[in-house]
Structures are given as structure tokens and as C-alpha cells.
Amino acid sequence: MLFRSTAAATPTITLNPSTLSGFLYDVGSGPSTSQSFTVAATSLNSPAAQVTIDATSTDYELSADNSTFGNTLTITAVSSAITATTRYVRLRSGRAAGSYNNQSISISGGGATASLTVSGSVLVVSSVEIFEPISILG
Numbered sequence: 001m002l003f004r005s006t007a008a009a010t011p012t013i014t015l016n017p018s019t020l021s022g023f024l025y026d027v028g029s030g031p032s033t034s035q036s037f038t039v040a041a042t043s044l045n046s047p048a049a050q051v052t053i054d055a056t057s058t059d060y061e062l063s064a065d066n067s068t069f070g071n072t073l074t075i076t077a078v079s080s081a082i083t084a085t086t087r088y089v090r091l092r093s094g095r096a097a098g099s100y101n102n103q104s105i106s107i108s109g110g111g112a113t114a115s116l117t118v119s120g121s122v123l124v125v126s127s128v129e130i131f132e133p134i135s136i137l138g
């Protein structure tokens with residue numbers, strides 16, 4: 001008698017892309033324009049696993065519809081998988097001038113983890129005054 005053992009597939013979350021950059025706005029005029037990414041998952045450890053995308057500890061915010069933004073999003077698996085699902089991220093308004101680079105948005109659930117790395121800047125708008133010469137002679 002032969003026995004065949006099958007190893008359980010490893011739960012996996014896949015992001016496309018896994019890094020986004022170029023989130024920009026001028027001080028006082030945020031938030032930045034949003035950018036999209038997709039989340040897919042396979043072999044999750046529960047048929048209806050909940051995968052959470054969490055930007056709470058970052059200077060970024062998330063959206064499922066590119067209209068309403070917040071700290072977290074949840075996607076529910078069907079048959080232990082998530083087909084490629086588009087989500088959106090942007091640099092929050094109200095940030096001080098500076099760089100907000102290499103911040104990690106965590107994605108976890110169903111025994112799998114991943115992270116989305118985001119980078120952007122809030123810019124200082126500088127003004128230049130141009131003076132025209134005037135003649136005081138004659």
C-alpha cells in the first residue's frame with residue numbers, strides 16, 4: 001500500500017505593485033492624488049478569511065471606492081481566495097512640509113501577511129517677488 005502526502009499550500013497575499021511613490025502636495029492643499037494597487041490572495045486558512053489593510057500607523061489613508069478614505073479596509077475571501085481587488089491610497093492632508101517615505105501599510109489575514117511601501121512629500125511653496133526698476137531721475 002502506498003501513501004501519498006500532500007503538503008498544505010502556504011497562504012499568500014500578493015500586491016501589485018508592492019511599492020508606490022510620488023504622492024505629492026503643497027503645504028495646505030492636501031491630500032495628494034490617490035494611486036491604486038491590487039490585492040489578491042490564495043490558500044487562506046479559512047474559506048471566508050478577513051484580510052485587513054491597515055494604514056493606521058502611517059501618514060497615508062485608504063479607500064475601496066477612491067472616494068471615501070480612512071485608516072483600514074477589509075476584504076473577505078471566497079473559498080479561501082481573493083481575486084485581484086483594486087484599492088486606493090493617498091497621502092493624508094494636514095501633514096507638515098517634509099518627506100513621508102518608505103512607510104509600510106500592513107496587509108494581513110487568513111494566515112498570510114504582506115506590506116505596501118509608500119513614499120511621498122509635502123512641499124513648501126516658495127514665492128519670488130519681481131521688482132521692476134523705476135527711474136527717480138527726471
